[in-house]
Amino acid sequence: MDTATHMLRTGRRGALFEIDMGFRDLRASFQRIGLAWSLAWHDVVSRYRGSILGPFWITLSMGLMVAGIGLLNARLFNASLHDFIPFVAMGIVFFGAISGIINEGCDTFVQASSMLSQTSLPMFTFVWRTVFRNAINLGHNLVIIVAVLIYFGYWRTMNLPVAVLGLLFLFVNAAWAGMLAAIASARFRDIPQIVISVMQFAIFMTPVFWQPSRLGANHAILEFNPFNHMLEAVRAPLMGEQAAPHTYAFLALMAVIGWTLTFAVFTRTRRRIVHYL
Template identity: 40%
Template sequence: MTRAPAQKITAWNDVWDSIANFQLPALLGWQDVAQRYRRSKVGAFWLTINMGVLIGALGLVFGTIFNSPMSEFLPFICVGLIVWGYYSQLVNEACTCFISSSDTMLQLPIPFFTYVLRTWWRNSIILAHNLVIFPIVLLIFGKFVNLYAFLAILGFLLASLNILWMMIVLAILCTRYRDLTQIIQNVMQVCLYLTPVMWEPSRLPDGTKSMLMLNLNPFYHLLSVVRDPLLGNPGTLITWCVVVAMAVVGWTLALVFLNRYRSRITYWL
């Protein structure tokens, strides 16, 4: 009697199984945060305090340099730094996502996307802590969000979809090519200055070059779909279209990539 061959696990099966059992990466991500601040009374809010000090310092400096009203500039840079820090941390940690979990990956048959979701959830918890700063800044200046703020939820979901497919690709590439991690970190540092995080897009001179500088920067669109609604602006149609198109194309690429190299990941660890 011959045994039927085992069914090959595809990239789609890997992703779907990870989402269906989301309680596992959620638990692991929560434990990562809890373990990091196990003996601290303030806990993850130390990151919030650090972020608040950074926002206040950079807001004062760049607001003075650009001669911008603090009531407008401080909420702008507040959301920008919080969301950018979230994106940047996810991209950087994606590079070592599989490598840091090599012991578990070599022993347990857990879907690979689970480790990506673990990283995403851990940083999302930290993002939730940091977002406490934004309403405080608004209250200081007597400002309030409007109904467009609900679009920020949709923007966050679309941005997360895009960041997740980037994380899959980077996790695989950086597991195979370890030096790529340093390159990605340097690229993200450069992107910080190319993306309107600490400077307003309206400060750019009118012209085709300025528009290309913004519209060809994917992180500008990922930042705008979250920041603009929170600041009372629905955002531009081109930004929403770019983010949706990036998600469709990116996930297609990521699934093909994961399907092709999934069987080799454990050999690269």
């Protein structure tokens, strides 16, 4: 709604008008996408300020977790390290990105309350900030993935472009869930606790630490689990396999429905979010 030099705010109502204002907010956030990126970088840098390894603590702690769980579970499940370590590494890393966006989404607007209450910055800017922050974290963790793929030789068989497409699906879907969590958490302070519990539950119900083949194909826990599809779309191509076609259909449908729902909630609450805080 605002160019650099003109700001208009009205008390006009009506669904169409609110939808229009919602889209303007979205557009404005893209025009200043660099700001979201700067804020995200600042978040990452300030979190690790003063530490020797800096953001590579992300990599180190993730690497430790992958090695520990990978070696232990491979033995428990009697699986070969060659199959299991890359599987677990990618599962933990990419699930970490999903749960990061959704869990930290709860804080998106609460954390930005001082900025939201005295500037006309677009609301979406802060949603992208959370998404970018997790993308930066993921970037640090990719070091592990690359190492594992090279060490176990998967780089020869992987299908990188398809994996990138899958990653895009993952981000698009995690982003709407994160934004929905952001709005709901601003209004109801119980939501973050619920979200954290759900995500904790989800990591055990999703093939992250265990291989789906152990459950038998097409089990309901796999088929109706959105996190499973999000992971499969990235993990399968990197392991030189193909994700099922219905995984992509599931993700595309989820993105459309999810964003429509989120945007509808946003247009209804946009005026009031700043008062929730």
